[in-house]
Amino acid sequence: MVATSGVTDAERLRRIETVTDATLSRLDVADLFDELLDRVRELLHVDTAAILLLDVHARQLVATAAKGLEDEVRQAFRISIGQGFAGRIALTRRPVIIEYVTADKVVNPLLLETGVRSLLGVPVFTRGELIGVLHVGSLTPRRFAADDVRLLELVADRIGVASQARAHSLDQNAALALQRSLLPTQLPTAPHLDMAARYVPGHVSGVGGDWYDVFLLPSGWLGVVIGDVSGHGLQSAVVMGRIRSALRAYALVTDDPAEALTLLDRKVNHFETGSLSTALYAMISPDGTTIRISLAGHLRPVLVAPAQPARLIEARVDPPLGIGYWTPRRHSTTVDFPPGAVLVGYTDGLVERRGELIDTGIARLVSAVPLAPADVVCTAVMATLDTQNPNDDIALLVIRRTAREIAGA
Incomplete structure (x- = not known):
């Protein structure tokens, strides 16, 4: 259950300004992801943050960027839609909160090995289509508030826009390479x-x-x-x-x-x-x-x-x-x-x-x-x-x- 927000208006505004900072647009996608994860960890006072993007053909979420869970990316961790914490978010396309992490609620062993106690995750969309999941975790039990969910959704929107730009750029480069190779x-x-x-x-x-x-x-x-x-x-x-x-x-x-x-x-x-x-x-x-x-x-x-x-x-x-x-x-x-x-x-x-x-x-x-x-x-x-x-x-x-x-x- 989402806790009642205790965030002041001034703090709420500071949070929004931090994740919508125009200077972020100057970063390439990989650096933007890292910077957003650093900022969201600081703003929400959490220990882990991760972005998993959807592999459409495999119907799996793939760990793409992480802070506090770097091994998840290094091991190219994948999880099927509907399985575990991130898979449930992708399936329902709604935010999910786990106040007390247990082995039956997550399938990623890194979350258990790291000692994460509470999790909050939201879906990432581009033009109404699911493209991934963003989640954060705390090593100490906590109740995430409604303002925390809204902030994470705002970050997810920023990730969605950046992912769309990256996909377009990759498509253009691939098309040019293919055309010239032929x-x-x-x-x-x-x-x-x-x-x-x-x-x-x-x-x-x-x-x-x-x-x-x-x-x-x-x-x-x-x-x-x-x-x-x-x-x-x-x-x-x-x-x-x-x-x-x-x-x-x-x-x-x-x-x-x-x-x-x-x-x-x-x-x-x-x-x-x-x-x-x-x-x-x-x-x-x-x-x-x-x-x-x-x-x-x-x-x-x-x-x-x-x-x-x-x-x-x-x-x-x-x-x-x-x-x-x-x-x-x-x-x-x-x-x-x-x-x-x-x-x-x-x-x-x-x-x-x-x-x-x-x-x-x-x-x-x-x-x-x-x-x-x-x-x-x-x-x-x-x-x-x-x-x-x-x-x-x-x-x-x-x-x-x-x-x-x-x-x-």
Whole structure:
């Protein structure tokens, strides 16, 4: 039972100011947890304090930070929801007080070994979802008051906000690492072809699902892919990785880009329900003279050839991947790739600008592509289209057909 509060208004205010101090926000999460535990031990005159965060997949609470119970963290102590003191708090999602600790009320042997006599614990929430438990303990028997519970709940709120920020940061870092690990570190070499690429993460929206891929097939044809998974963050990057791997597999079983994207669409609809993606898949012949291309909701690539104006390839744009189990037949288009020509694939982050029609950005891109080596083309395009602070991820892939008879090729 919670004791009647004997805390004065002045002391109550001091407590609140101590745990809501703005300077705490400057600490990283680990240091913030330690500092909050130190302060709550001092304010509540307790001997132990601990934070256990929820492992969602295991349905267990994991000791994450502790004062007076450091071995709990060092041993990575875990407890299932519903078991013991902390597990009961997580199950009921309500504060729990144990005035007299006994072996039948706790399952953590460290609490008994430390000699804790009384315990108070509260759930930790983020956006209404349980993410952990915060508890404190005293080596001498005591009755925790209503003000003690409220103070601990205030600290738990602070922990919840910090944990949310940490989770977001971890997701962003993981997504960026995953995305970059799946982008080719080095493009393959192929006869008659010169290739270069650029990738720029969006600074406002965060990491998304933009990607490109280039691979040599056993037939000698070159597979060229550029795509965009809707959304941002870790989930989009994960879906992007799955789609990339699946398309590589389908490229080995069919020499028709449209059929490969049809198989990929079935996979996305079945295993990635709710994910919408666009993709360009092209195959370039071993002699470099021909391109077969299929578009799944993706922007048409730019083709620039000697003595010809730059243009968008006249290819049919079929529906994106993942719009439903029934989609119309996909199409492949075959186009010539003359010596010296440049093919430019890209994602919408390159050409979309707020307050501007996307056609304007595409026209700007078409006029910006020079007849030049692939890396020079990438540099010129990125400079012309002002890609310093994009609102979305940008993927750019340039392939130029070379020939000995062309000077400087």
